[in-house]
Amino acid sequence: MTETELRHIAAMSAVVDEGSFGRAAARLGYTQSTVSQQISLLEKAVGGAVFDRPGGPRPVRLTPLGRVVLTHGRDLLAKAQAMQSAVERFNAGEGRIDIGTFQSLSNVLLPQLVRRLRQEHPGCDIRLVEDESDEPPIGEVDLMFFDSPVGGDVEHRKLFDDPYVLVAPRGAFPEGPVRFGRLDGAPMVAWPPTCDQPRVEQAFASNGAEPRIVFRAAGNETVLSMVRAGIGSAVLPRLVVDVASSASDEALTVHELVPEVAPRELYLLWQAGRTQSPLAERAIQIAVELAETYRV
Amino acid sequence: MTETELRHIAAMSAVVDEGSFGRAAARLGYTQSTVSQQISLLEKAVGGAVFDRPGGPRPVRLTPLGRVVLTHGRDLLAKAQAMQSAVERFNAGEGRIDIGTFQSLSNVLLPQLVRRLRQEHPGCDIRLVEDESDEPPIGEVDLMFFDSPVGGDVEHRKLFDDPYVLVAPRGAFPEGPVRFGRLDGAPMVAWPPTCDQPRVEQAFASNGAEPRIVFRAAGNETVLSMVRAGIGSAVLPRLVVDVASSASDEALTVHELVPEVAPRELYLLWQAGRTQSPLAERAIQIAVELAETYRV
DNA sequence: CATTTATTATCGCTTTTCATGATGTTGATT
């Protein structure tokens, strides 16, 4: 038995609408002959006539079997169309995207990225997965921000370098660069030893300075508040400072460090060898564009 | 763009289940090559890859687009299968049949017909449309019992003749045939003047007898009860009497009429030129068979 | 490191199906 084909059902549906094979053919862009054969094949497939052809100029009429086929068939056609439109929406970027991030990284670039994505694709569904554990949740997300180009099955794109700077209560240091030696024994506020905080403290050690860490907090805003309150200074990526405090913050001064600490790097990661959705592709593109504006 | 085909979606679904093109092919009775091409065509149709093929013995994995297609596609397949099974049930006679009838006609043959249909097709849906109006509801039913082979676009099959007999309270008449003349002025119970009751009264008239109708009721059982109660006699089709009263009904006697009244005829009608469902075909067949047993 | 193994992709070929245009058939209408 031949397989029941969507286009045959479409033909049948059109015939029912139009009341004649010929008009149905015209509507579908086929020949009457073709429709005739399509219906014939459909009838072979379902094992019986779906139309009574009274002959002459009288319109064809559904048989009982035809009613059964039509009912289900239209359902089928509707579903097929739903699928097609879902695919089209997907390809137009109206899908869903899951972006992984770390709180300490996400403050700068992510909000702009999300804003532009939503602008371009109002229908899309953007989910942010924030995870402070050391285990990056890649594999569960489409895209992920991170500060190192993890190994393994992961592709990456470096976005920009974010140099570390010293943030101090106004007056604690004279304007201009500050040598690491000056920080030996100075009171410092810092992140907990996650992320690349260890790298910062490594930098102190290799410059022969041992800071006195008087407070640790994970939130960037919290750390800066402590500094503003004069509790101590902090070594933070520049973008964190720029974003979290206005440039003309009266209570703070920002100093370059000498010698320079290896800057924090920002990467966009995704699972290797995996086809991305158009939305994810676009997200990468936008992220790179935005990164340009930060790379001084 | 190529049209999205059910068989491609089926292939995709199988690939997802089996984790490999080859195994999917085996399951579907295709070659691996064929499945590969089917997926390729499907991908052309939806405008992007649905699988990531990592190469080597690693199983293929769905892309985001693939997930969209699979979700809708499986739905589509389910609907297609639902249609096929509906068609099969229909062809097996598990469909529905609407039978039109008149109460005064239906008591004899119909119950047996329904019983046998249900026996053969336990899943089928039999609906009886009883209509006492003079307008036969043909067109709204598949099959219809009637007492004349209506004209127009109606095909018919004569089932049997049902001769009229006289039913009387025991003792009212001597055993054996009764001449019409004997009924002149006799108390009679009768149907209301619908159906072919007029024909009966016509028979009286043309035989020079004028009965005294003391009661009219539409229900056969009611009429017979009246006769049993001695209120009068009745002229009824034989089958009505046979069915409604046991043959050895102590209170009744049954007499042939002389001269014979043109018997009531029972026809099975259906709309001409219309393909009947297998269930209806079978119903006609059974009705004819049953009719044989009544045709003396 | 070379080999094996488990995969998918591709090529050429045959068979089937699709769609067409021309022609035949049917039954009402004039």
Add this chain to the structure above:
DNA sequence: AATCAACATCATGAAAAGCGATAATAAATG
């Protein structure tokens, strides 16, 4: 009887399905 408006059928060329063989790939294995 001729005409008209339907659907059916037939022959044909084009497209696609499906197959078998072969290549290509990447992990696993020795």
